[in-house]
Amino acid sequence: MRCLTELAMNEEALVHSVGGPHLRARRIMSLGLSPGARVRMVRRAPLGDPLEFDVSGCLLMLRSEEAAGIVVEG
Amino acid sequence: MACLADPASADLRFVAVGNPNTGKTTLVNALSGSCLRIGNWPGTTVERVETCFPVGDRHACLVDLPGAYSLAAGTAEERLTRDELLAARPDAVVDVVDASNLERNLYLTLELAELGYPLVVALNLLDEARARGLDLRLEVLEERLGVPVVATVAVREQGMEGLVAAALQARPATLRLDYPESIENAVARLEPLIQHPSRRWMALAALSGEPIALDEPASRLLETLKVELVSLGVDPFLGIVGTRYQAAREIAASVQATRPGVHRLTETLDRWFLHPWLGIPLFLVGMLLVFRFTFQFSDPWVGWLGQVQEVLGGWIAALPLPGLLASFLADGLVGGIGTVLAFTPVLFFLFLALSFLEASGFLARSAFLVDRLMKAMGLPGRAFIPMILGFGCNVPAISATRTMESFSDRLRVAMAVPFAACSARLAVFTLFTSVFFPQHAAVVVFSLYLLGLLVGMLTALALGRLTPPSQAGSAMELPPYRIPTWKVVWRQASARTWSFVEGVGGAILVSVAAVWVLLNLPPGDISQSFYARLSMGLAWLLGPLEIHDWRLAGALLPGFVAKEVVIGTLGVSYLQADPVAPMGLVEGLHEITSGLAGALWATLQAFPALLGLPGIHLPPPEAPEGLPAALSQSMTRSGALAYLVFVLLYTPCVGTLMALRLEFGRRWAALSAVYQLLVAYALAFLAARLPL
Numbered sequence: 001m002r003c004l005t006e007l008a009m010n011e012e013a014l015v016h017s018v019g020g021p022h023l024r025a026r027r028i029m030s031l032g033l034s035p036g037a038r039v040r041m042v043r044r045a046p047l048g049d050p051l052e053f054d055v056s057g058c059l060l061m062l063r064s065e066e067a068a069g070i071v072v073e074g
Numbered sequence: 075m076a077c078l079a080d081p082a083s084a085d086l087r088f089v090a091v092g093n094p095n096t097g098k099t100t101l102v103n104a105l106s107g108s109c110l111r112i113g114n115w116p117g118t119t120v121e122r123v124e125t126c127f128p129v130g131d132r133h134a135c136l137v138d139l140p141g142a143y144s145l146a147a148g149t150a151e152e153r154l155t156r157d158e159l160l161a162a163r164p165d166a167v168v169d170v171v172d173a174s175n176l177e178r179n180l181y182l183t184l185e186l187a188e189l190g191y192p193l194v195v196a197l198n199l200l201d202e203a204r205a206r207g208l209d210l211r212l213e214v215l216e217e218r219l220g221v222p223v224v225a226t227v228a229v230r231e232q233g234m235e236g237l238v239a240a241a242l243q244a245r246p247a248t249l250r251l252d253y254p255e256s257i258e259n260a261v262a263r264l265e266p267l268i269q270h271p272s273r274r275w276m277a278l279a280a281l282s283g284e285p286i287a288l289d290e291p292a293s294r295l296l297e298t299l300k301v302e303l304v305s306l307g308v309d310p311f312l313g314i315v316g317t318r319y320q321a322a323r324e325i326a327a328s329v330q331a332t333r334p335g336v337h338r339l340t341e342t343l344d345r346w347f348l349h350p351w352l353g354i355p356l357f358l359v360g361m362l363l364v365f366r367f368t369f370q371f372s373d374p375w376v377g378w379l380g381q382v383q384e385v386l387g388g389w390i391a392a393l394p395l396p397g398l399l400a401s402f403l404a405d406g407l408v409g410g411i412g413t414v415l416a417f418t419p420v421l422f423f424l425f426l427a428l429s430f431l432e433a434s435g436f437l438a439r440s441a442f443l444v445d446r447l448m449k450a451m452g453l454p455g456r457a458f459i460p461m462i463l464g465f466g467c468n469v470p471a472i473s474a475t476r477t478m479e480s481f482s483d484r485l486r487v488a489m490a491v492p493f494a495a496c497s498a499r500l501a502v503f504t505l506f507t508s509v510f511f512p513q514h515a516a517v518v519v520f521s522l523y524l525l526g527l528l529v530g531m532l533t534a535l536a537l538g539r540l541t542p543p544s545q546a547g548s549a550m551e552l553p554p555y556r557i558p559t560w561k562v563v564w565r566q567a568s569a570r571t572w573s574f575v576e577g578v579g580g581a582i583l584v585s586v587a588a589v590w591v592l593l594n595l596p597p598g599d600i601s602q603s604f605y606a607r608l609s610m611g612l613a614w615l616l617g618p619l620e621i622h623d624w625r626l627a628g629a630l631l632p633g634f635v636a637k638e639v640v641i642g643t644l645g646v647s648y649l650q651a652d653p654v655a656p657m658g659l660v661e662g663l664h665e666i667t668s669g670l671a672g673a674l675w676a677t678l679q680a681f682p683a684l685l686g687l688p689g690i691h692l693p694p695p696e697a698p699e700g701l702p703a704a705l706s707q708s709m710t711r712s713g714a715l716a717y718l719v720f721v722l723l724y725t726p727c728v729g730t731l732m733a734l735r736l737e738f739g740r741r742w743a744a745l746s747a748v749y750q751l752l753v754a755y756a757l758a759f760l761a762a763r764l765p766l
Contacts, residue, residue: 027549029319045446046348046350063548
């Protein structure tokens, strides 16, 4: 188990759980990052933050503090 | 095709629901012909799009509900969509689903199915899905959901007739999700106490912790049920949401043979536009292009409208009318309409650029690139574009705050935007700096821009301390790049421009008429007018800012109409108005048509000019002859600097104030006016004391 920010570039993993405040977690899940979803790290923004992820072909951006609350496995 | 005048008289009410970026707006456009109407949802800053069209011998109205990922009210848009769906049963819900993103889109579809309304699924962007190698079995989806599924390609207006036909016959979905037993039991007990056609969905939402208004016995039972579930070790939120996600994933997998990959074009373009080193420079070049586009294309039309106004003035002067009436018609009425119209080319082209950025996917990229900078101010990356647009014109910048999701972020940016030195203020800056600081004009003007930016940023920061921050976080989708259809972008820009003219035109007309009354009554010399008397009082107030001449102080009043009007008024009060030369009908018509041809030609010429290197020179000041000399007699350099700082910061123009009122209500607009007046006075007071 690791958090999403620990993925290497282009590495894939399976979402285990989404943490953080309730509203924020719900929002992240509604964007497709729900437990059981496959996620791939795509890139970091030029200024270091936020991060971009690929969730079944859909691209999402998350600030690192938000991504840190998401636990992945595999 | 005639547009239906009153949507309330329609026989059929359809609503379009869907995730953001599914091409929902394009689809509504494709259905609507040209009857699109853009406004605000009452009391909110969320754009409301509605269209009515004939279906056989009946009339259908389609409301485009704001984009939502689910019916849980996470954002203002989602709350609106949910409330609107619960308020009245529509004749059909048209669920617009992105075919290349089934898994996520189906979550909302499942919720819509649970509402129990007649439902039809528009499987949109099918061409894009196929290009990504996806093979979709529509009949499987139809069978699983138990509702008609219509394949559409909205950009090419394909599948629209089939969609309307399906909507007319729509039935509630037959699909019923099975939740864990403990939750099903709770729903079965709660449901009978809810009086609403969508009571199953409402019971589920209430159990998962959504703020659903229930009456007394139901909410008492809800509390008991929640306690019981927790004692069984069941988290109702995770149980309900989890079941839906699982079902969505499972249905998606049964419909598509392969898993979707990333959009090929998007991958390639992002490699350049989000490049670690090239990303930011490319973005800055893009912003420069947006500005050039707006101003090089709108300038000829602003000029032409000014010409038409002059011709109309000339015609009025040629009529046998008493002087005062002719002056009112020419300056008050025609001048007022001219002021409103002078806004429209700039607004239209800025809205055109904004619609393009939004629909193409570039707006989301810009947020990704500058998010870090905005985070320092406690704002989301999306705040950047509205703040930058403010340097063109504050009015569309305030409308552009709609692209942000949280109300408090929108408000903070909108309160900061009017401090951005718009192009109207630049006209005042160039005149005064050429008179008082001829050696350092560029430095002074640049410092003023910086000062505006700084005060705006501090305002946004300070407001952030006062308003609660958004809880939803800043996670968002980076939609695939799409080439927007010219028609959609054009229609959206014209509908937004029109909504400005409708909403703000009246207020501008009234203020221009009020300024005319001040300047011209009682008739005679301007130094005896109401304006002069009022201005003398104002000059006393502005004394501490080293602004003593009543004519200078007074010009700030009409500056409220539009800031460049300051110059015209200074011209009139220092040099007396030039009597308008009467003009013949033929001569005037000739001038209007040759002006029109000139504007068209200048617009064509603007295409190559878009690509030139940026020049760092100020435009030459435009002022009536003799005004610079008169000005240099009437104030010191310290006073001039204070005057410029005051013009930069004081009360936003009436268009901006009305835009604030439309978006945030009367109170925030009034607060903004007072706040800016105080900030302007304080900083101009300091500026007057700078050792020059």
